[in-house]
Amino acid sequence: MTVIVLVGIASGALAGAAIALLVAEWAGRGARASSGPDRGSRVLRVARWAGPVVRRLAPTPTDAARRIDAAGLSPTVRPSDLRAVRGAAIVVGLGAGVVAMPAVGGGGLLLVVAVPAALGLVPDLVLRRRTTRRAAAMLRALPDTIDLLRIALRSGRSVPDALARVGAHHHGELGAELRRTAGEVRIGVPVDVALTGLRRRCPAEGAAELAALLRRAHHQGSPVGDGLQALADDLRDRRARAAIDRAARAAPKIQLVVALLLVPAAMLLIAAALLQLRAG
Numbered sequence: 708m709t710v711i712v713l714v715g716i717a718s719g720a721l722a723g724a725a726i727a728l729l730v731a732e733w734a735g736r737g738a739r740a741s742s743g744p745d746r747g748s749r750v751l752r753v754a755r756w757a758g759p760v761v762r763r764l765a766p767t768p769t770d771a772a773r774r775i776d777a778a779g780l781s782p783t784v785r786p787s788d789l790r791a792v793r794g795a796a797i798v799v800g801l802g803a804g805v806v807a808m809p810a811v812g813g814g815g816l817l818l819v820v821a822v823p824a825a826l827g828l829v830p831d832l833v834l835r836r837r838t839t840r841r842a843a844a845m846l847r848a849l850p851d852t853i854d855l856l857r858i859a860l861r862s863g864r865s866v867p868d869a870l871a872r873v874g875a876h877h878h879g880e881l882g883a884e885l886r887r888t889a890g891e892v893r894i895g896v897p898v899d900v901a902l903t904g905l906r907r908r909c910p911a912e913g914a915a916e917l918a919a920l921l922r923r924a925h926h927q928g929s930p931v932g933d934g935l936q937a938l939a940d941d942l943r944d945r946r947a948r949a950a951i952d953r954a955a956r957a958a959p960k961i962q963l964v965v966a967l968l969l970v971p972a973a974m975l976l977i978a979a980a981l982l983q984l985r986a987g
Contacts, residue, residue, distance in 0.1 A: 778837040778909040779880060792830050800826035838910050845881045845911035846946060850939040851918060852881055857935040866925040867892040867901075884908050898925050913942045 771786040800823035852873060859869035867889050874885030884905055891901040899922060906918040916938050924931045 725910060773907055774831075774834050774838065774906070777783075777910040778834045779841055779908065780834075780837070781908070789830055789834075793827050796826040797823040799819050800824075841880055842910040842912075844879060845909055845914070846942065848879055848881045849911055849917070850942045851915055852877060852885070853913075853935050853939040853942070854911070855915075856921075857932050857939075859923060859931050860935075861930070865900060866921050881909065883909075888941070898922070912945060913938055 725940075771789055772781070775781050775784050775786065775789065803822055811886065855873045855876065856869050859872050860866070864872065870885045870892075871889035873884045874889060875881070877885065887908075888905045892898055902918045902922050902925075906915050914926045920931045920934050920938065923929060
């Protein structure tokens, strides 16, 4: 019975965290869309009040802006929004723990501490998962994108124009970031600042080297075709090594499945055949 109660409490706490995330995000979007004096809705006030209140318990990381950029959530999500969501999750977890204290008896105090701490980590886990997924997707597309950039620059196009042209041919997350960088330059953002933002929003390996080469091509006008070709080849080699590593890590798992499932199943079949022969 106690296990069922604990599972129910954990499920309710996770559901509360999800609701808090959705409510804070919805409220943040509504507030950013409006510009009148009623901009701060009641829900948004509560979420943004809860963030600073629990800041001492779960401070916002100093690199929150960089992590939000790498996750592809800027400028929709700001560091203050991340703090508000974390605060809402902790408040929900604290309430769930207090409500569940009578059901768990002596472990209630531990539950009150553990559940808010766990839910406070949910936003960071979401950011990390999104960043990892974006990095993998961008790494797959980056070598071919670099080749296209090299061809565009060799034909005499400027760096912003090359980014816009290549980004128009890519519909994934990397292409979106290239188009965003070119758009920023068109509205007056300095090229250095735009390339720095591109590097922050691209968590894939090689993005920093690509931004440095593009910056050198913009300022010095020197040909960077050889550097881009070498970078694309290096990224392809890294991608191949990563695939080999994943295959090597998968081999022990396959052997474990064979040892635990296939071998016992084969032994049972042999035993069943022997029993039938003996019975016959």
